[in-house]
Amino acid sequence: MYDVIVIGGGPAGLQAALTIGRMHRTVLLLDSGEYRNGTVEHAHNLLTNDGRSPAELRRIARDELAAYDTVKVRGASVTAVSGALGDFSVTAAGGVERARRLVLATGMRDELPAVPGLAEQWGRRVAQCPFCHGHEFARQRVAILIEGEHSLMIERMLRPVVASALIAAPADVARVEEAGEGLALTLAGGGVEHVAGIFTAATARQRAPFAAQLGCALLPSGGVEVDPLGRTTVPGVYAGGDMAHLAAVPGPMVSLAAAIASGQLAGASAVRDEIMA
Numbered sequence: 001m002y003d004v005i006v007i008g009g010g011p012a013g014l015q016a017a018l019t020i021g022r023m024h025r026t027v028l029l030l031d032s033g034e035y036r037n038g039t040v041e042h043a044h045n046l047l048t049n050d051g052r053s054p055a056e057l058r059r060i061a062r063d064e065l066a067a068y069d070t071v072k073v074r075g076a077s078v079t080a081v082s083g084a085l086g087d088f089s090v091t092a093a094g095g096v097e098r099a100r101r102l103v104l105a106t107g108m109r110d111e112l113p114a115v116p117g118l119a120e121q122w123g124r125r126v127a128q129c130p131f132c133h134g135h136e137f138a139r140q141r142v143a144i145l146i147e148g149e150h151s152l153m154i155e156r157m158l159r160p161v162v163a164s165a166l167i168a169a170p171a172d173v174a175r176v177e178e179a180g181e182g183l184a185l186t187l188a189g190g191g192v193e194h195v196a197g198i199f200t201a202a203t204a205r206q207r208a209p210f211a212a213q214l215g216c217a218l219l220p221s222g223g224v225e226v227d228p229l230g231r232t233t234v235p236g237v238y239a240g241g242d243m244a245h246l247a248a249v250p251g252p253m254v255s256l257a258a259a260i261a262s263g264q265l266a267g268a269s270a271v272r273d274e275i276m277a
Contacts (some may be wrong), residue, residue, distance in 0.1 A: 001098050002026045004270050005090050007078050007210060008105030010035050011256050012241030012263030014061040016103045019267030021071035025274070028099070029065070030092050032077040036107045036207070036242065039123030044132050046256045057256070081210045085236030101270045104211055104224065104232070104239040105263060110202035113145065113170035117177050118200065125183055125197040126176075129254060130157045133197070139163050140196035143185055145170045147201070154199055166193055170200065204251075206243060221251045230266035231273075238266035 004020050006013045009031025020027040037043070037054045044050055049057060065071045076092040081102065083089045090097045110128075112119050118126055127133035134157070142158065143166040144151050155165050166185075174186045176198065185193045204222060211218070217225040217233040224244040226232055232239050240262035245252040252258070 001087075001100065002028045003099065003274065004028075004101045004103060004267075005030065005088065005097060005099035006103040006105060006267075007081070007090065007208070008103075008107060008241065009033070009058065009062075009073070009075075010037075010105060010107055010241060011057070011061075011259040012107075012266070013103065013105030014058065014065065015260045015263030016105060016238075016240055016267035016270075017065055017071055017073070018061070018068075019264050020103075020271060021065065021068035023271045024070050025271055026070045027072070028097055029071070029073045030076050030078050030090065030097075031073065032106075033075055034077075034207070036109065037123060041124060042136075043256055044135070054256075078208070078210065081213055088236065101236045101274070102214075102238070103263075103266045103270060104208075104216075104237065104243065105241045105266070106206070106208035106210060106243055108204040108222075108242050109207045110204060112202050113200060115145065115170050115173050116175040118145075118170075118198070121176060121178070121183065121198070125178075127197065127199055128202055130154060130161070130199065132255065133199075134158055134161045137162050137197045140182075141166070141194070143168065143183075143193065143195045143198045145173060145198055145200040150201060158199070166195060204242070211237075211239065211243070219245065219247055221245070223252055226266075229269040229272075230262060231269060236273075238270055240266040 003025035004027045006017045006029040017029040078092045080091040141164045174188045177184045182196045211224045224239045226244045230238045241259040242252045242254045
């Protein structure tokens with residue numbers, strides 16, 4: 001019986017495990033090896049680590065966790081969760097593990113517009129966050145493939161950064177192909193436009209079903225509802241990272257820094273609630 005099981009080995013889960021481990025509570029982190037930023041070559045907008053690869057950040061974090069005797073990290077995909085406060089069961093490769101509390105940090109998966117070639121460039125020359133990827137296209141031409149007024153907001157954010165922006169609906173583009181140091185967009189109405197990169201809007205879905213299996217409330221965004229201390233609506237279950245957010249905001253802040261902060265909050269709350277019980 002662990003004090004806490006953390007499901008998810010991204011920044012939120014790793015930070016939650018570190019926070020719990022530093023309080024000498026027993027914690028098992030289960031990492032499926034699948035990450036939302038798995039195709040991203042360089043992480044940005046993260047103080048002291050701007051430009052480092054996400055894979056390297058995870059490696060460093062796991063090395064740090066190895067220094068704590070009460071922390072175990074296992075590469076395993078979870079298939080089911082059940083139980084209640086004081087006795088949760090987590091089924092993964094290798095058997096069933098039990099814990100008094102759970103931290104969910106399984107993240108989201110992105111569904112891109114159905115434009116041929118777009119997915120192959122996702123996380124490289126196709127992105128959705130100007131804060132994380134805008135500077136890399138400084139003084140170059142980009143395309144914004146987003147429906148409605150959201151495209152205008154992205155364009156205004158990028159004005160001081162890029163040379164110019166082509167705004168089009170995804171349906172206006174027949175395909176995207178790599179072309180030299182940039183991308184070629186074949187338009188549905190004919191013609192080809194060349195850009196350095198593309199910003200688009202992905203639809204985020206829960207990567208794992210565990211919050212639903214446990215009965216955690218979901219928000220209209222598809223995120224798991226948490227309170228200001230990272231607690232879900234199910235006692236003993238906490239959530240961090242981009243899979244969860246407060247009901248008062250429309251969605252999560254999708255960034256490594258925000259994920260780390262929420263993971264620390266979830267881990268600290270799990271320890272605090274243990275001693276307050």
